[in-house]
Amino acid sequence: MKKFLFDLFPLILFFVVYRYADIYAATATAMALSIAQIVWLKATRRAIEATHWINLSVIVLFGGATLLLHDDAFIKWKPTVLYWIFGAVLIGGRMMGRNPMHKLMGQQIALPEAAWNKLNLSWALFFLAAGFINLYVAFSGRFTEAQWVSFKVFGLMGLLLVFVVGQSIWLSRHMQLDEADAGVDRDKGKSP
Numbered sequence: 001m002k003k004f005l006f007d008l009f010p011l012i013l014f015f016v017v018y019r020y021a022d023i024y025a026a027t028a029t030a031m032a033l034s035i036a037q038i039v040w041l042k043a044t045r046r047a048i049e050a051t052h053w054i055n056l057s058v059i060v061l062f063g064g065a066t067l068l069l070h071d072d073a074f075i076k077w078k079p080t081v082l083y084w085i086f087g088a089v090l091i092g093g094r095m096m097g098r099n100p101m102h103k104l105m106g107q108q109i110a111l112p113e114a115a116w117n118k119l120n121l122s123w124a125l126f127f128l129a130a131g132f133i134n135l136y137v138a139f140s141g142r143f144t145e146a147q148w149v150s151f152k153v154f155g156l157m158g159l160l161l162v163f164v165v166g167q168s169i170w171l172s173r174h175m176q177l178d179e180a181d182a183g184v185d186r187d188k189g190k191s192p
Contacts, residue, residue, distance in 0.1 A: 007052075008157075010034050010059070012128050015153040023072045023145060031063040051086075058082045072145065077136035079132035079152055089125035113175040119167070126163050130156060 012032035018026035034056050041048045058081055065074040076081050093100040094117070102111075111119065118128040137151045 003127050004071075006037070010037065011153055015149060016147075020099060023075060023149070024070070025064045026149070027066045027072075027075045033060050033069075034059045054085055055082060058085070074141075076134075076148060079134045080138075081157060083127040083131040083134070087124045087131070090124035090127070094120055094124075109171065109175055111171070111174050115171075119171070122167065122170075128161075130159055133159070 008147060010030045013033055014026045015031040017029040038048060038052060038056055041052065042161070058078055062074045062078040062081065066072060090100050093103075098118050099116050102116040105119075108118075134152070134156065138148050143151070
């Protein structure tokens with residue numbers, strides 16, 4: 001839970017600063033906090049995950065363009081680009097004969113190979129779809145900038161949470177017990 005909140009901190013402060021200032025101050029805040037996260041992780045000798053580096057690169061590139069050119073279109077593209085990178089990594093990994101989701105979660109759960117492949121594909125499709133939805137909200141002309149900011153923080157997070165719950169239910173049907181767990185379960189049914 002701490003890691004989840006730590007990763008969300010720049011996004012939450014982006015929203016807060018936007019409410020009291022504007023998109024440019026919020027963008028600068030998110031950039032500064034993303035850099036501070038990496039510095040803090042390095043200083044405390046904690047693992048810096050690939051997702052941290054990807055997020056930092058995208059926020060610096062698109063946030064920097066937003067501030068330099070004083071054009072909010074760049075920061076509105078940031079969630080889409082980030083999600084599409086994640087989707088491309090998952091699809092690209094499968095095309096190269098690897099399963100990134102298996103590599104990421106294989107130590108925590110056991111699944112049949114077909115389920116790992118479906119899990120990888122479903123996450124890739126989720127990220128691609130979320131990127132398109134962000135573009136629609138950001139650029140369709142049907143939503144204000146303030147509505148996009150709320151969607152970026154709460155809408156995309158809500159979509160992610162609904163998807164994770166659905167994935168958890170689906171995963172529970174496909175998880176395999178390891179031999180030690182299977183033995184414990186069999187022993188419970190026997191009388192002493």
